[in-house]
Amino acid sequence: xxxxxxxxLERMTGEFLAEVKCKGDYMxxxxxxxxHVKSVSGMGMMIGVxxxxxKASDVVAAGLEKGVMLxxxxxxxxxxxxxxxxxxxxxxxxxAMAAVLAETE
Numbered sequence: 001x002x003x004x005x006x007x008x009l010e011r012m013t014g015e016f017l018a019e020v021k022c023k024g025d026y027m028x029x030x031x032x033x034x035x036h037v038k039s040v041s042g043m044g045m046m047i048g049v050x051x052x053x054x055k056a057s058d059v060v061a062a063g064l065e066k067g068v069m070l071x072x073x074x075x076x077x078x079x080x081x082x083x084x085x086x087x088x089x090x091x092x093x094x095x096a097m098a099a100v101l102a103e104t105e
Contacts, residue, residue: 020044020083027079027090034098047079054104062104068096 024045031040031049038052051059056072063070071078081090 016083017044023085023087023090026087027094030094031097034101036101036104042079045079045081045083045085048073048076049079050076051101054101059100059104062100063097066096066100068093068100070097 021044024042024047027045027047028040028042031037031047036051036054037049039050041048041050056075056077059077060070060072071080081093
């Protein structure tokens with residue numbers, strides 16, 4: 001386990017962390033434009049989404065049906081993607097999330 005931890009720490013370069021920040025900022029911009037989104041908070045790609053008029057648990061359940069895994073944190077929808085996620089994967093997940101928010105009442 002320690003060897004695995006050392007490998008992860010060695011990969012956490014300034015460039016890698018800057019990319020994580022850029023991806024998180026990109027995700028926040030996209031999410032803020034979605035229906036029923038009241039606010040977005042978090043750090044990096046660890047994102048919490050406050051919804052207006054929807055239950056987080058309903059959104060998470062509908063997301064699973066669309067192929068996107070979301071989490072809840074009390075009344076918020078939580079996103080915790082892997083730090084190595086690609087922009088293509090981000091776009092696919094956000095597209096599914098937007099569809100869920102547009103369809104869920």
